[in-house]
Amino acid sequence: MYTSVVTNLYLNNFLQIELQASAQSSTILVVILLLLVFLSFSISGSQAAIFSLSEKDIDVLKTKQQPAARRIIDLLDEPKEVYASMIISKTVLNICLIILTNYLINQYTPPEYLHSVYSIAGKWLLIAFFIIFPLEIFPRVWARQNSLRFAYEWPVLVFIVEMIHLALGRISRGIVTVADGMGKILGTDNAEAYSLQEFDEAIDIQTDDEVSPEEKNIMKSIVKFGKISVKKVMRSRLYVSGIEYETTFDQLIEKIKDVRYSRLPVYKGDLDEIEGILNTKDLIPHLYEDNFDWHSVIRPPYFVPDSKLIEDLLLEFQKKRMHFAIVVDEFGGTSGIITMEDIQEEVIGDIKDEFDEDELNNKKVDEKTYIFEGSTMLRDVCKTMHLPVETFDDVRGENESLGGLINEISGELPNQGSVVRSGDFEFTVLEVERNRVKKAQIVIMLQ
Incomplete structure (x- = not known):
């Protein structure tokens, strides 16, 4: 009997230990489950929030100095890779959640x-x-409705995404490389370009004979209008005429007579320090005054980021009743200027007034040879040569002008007479001025 009692005591103690260990194990598993739920919720919401940010939201984030804003901008520098890391x-996480949840349910099921x-x-x-409702649908809907707040005001979520991408970055880049290669083989990467090309062809075919080529070009431009950024349309700072703040009134009048522009930026020292905009018509009542203080008629400048879409800028120009803006880069420096006329020309073509000089230096030599100013925008080069505007997108880098394209392809500063080739095009530098291409010739090698 004594042996039986001792045996029962041992068994009871053993069972209690097993139950305690089982309870502790279940508690740990529940904690792990909750951690996985939090991570899954965070990734789903962050994915929806980051990739639903509009161009305006991104412009706002670029003006912020907080680490969370910079992290989001850095992540969007390689969106495909980040997206792949989040999907992986x-x-x-979903596989782990399914296995763990199934195990815990089995533990408490008779x-x-x-x-x-x-x-x-x-x-x-x-x-x-x-899994599906709380961890997939709910965070995505919530994040899309509050994308900027979800992504920016809760920095821990962006930090989680950043750490995940840091861990899975190599795998993601490999997957993206394979996917891009398959896309090129199958032609899916050019789907958008093909659709635009098909739309252009439809306009050419289905419009009647009474529609002029100019009207057809306007219809084509309207379709592409919403995808054009300010950077592609602006006048580079290299070709901007401005007024130094310390200029005297007499010197100002002579400058205006020389450049013949209705609006001019006013700067101190250089164009990175814009003080305002001078509307030359404001000087008319004071033309015959001696030593008039022209600084009193300077108007406040209006700054826009170079990534802004011209469609949005046009609406702002209309609301604010403005015609002129200073374009700034991501560091706040002046990139150039853009006017209402520049935006209108993207739809209806060049607008010439009595003061505009003909661009005699841009000309067609023959069916395969063209000569352009180095400052000519690549969009204008393509239009003149009757090529798709995205012809040089794969080789131009961040450049928007012909001179910048030649520098990008050659990888060095230009020299007069230099010849560089890219695809079906041969570029010859005809003139160089202060380490930049002033004039170049383009030859189409294959037609």
């Missing part, structure tokens, strides 16, 4: 019900509802 992590059809169906419905 989400897949792994053995006689484990293999019941209704029990199995209910268990998987519960797992599906537990």
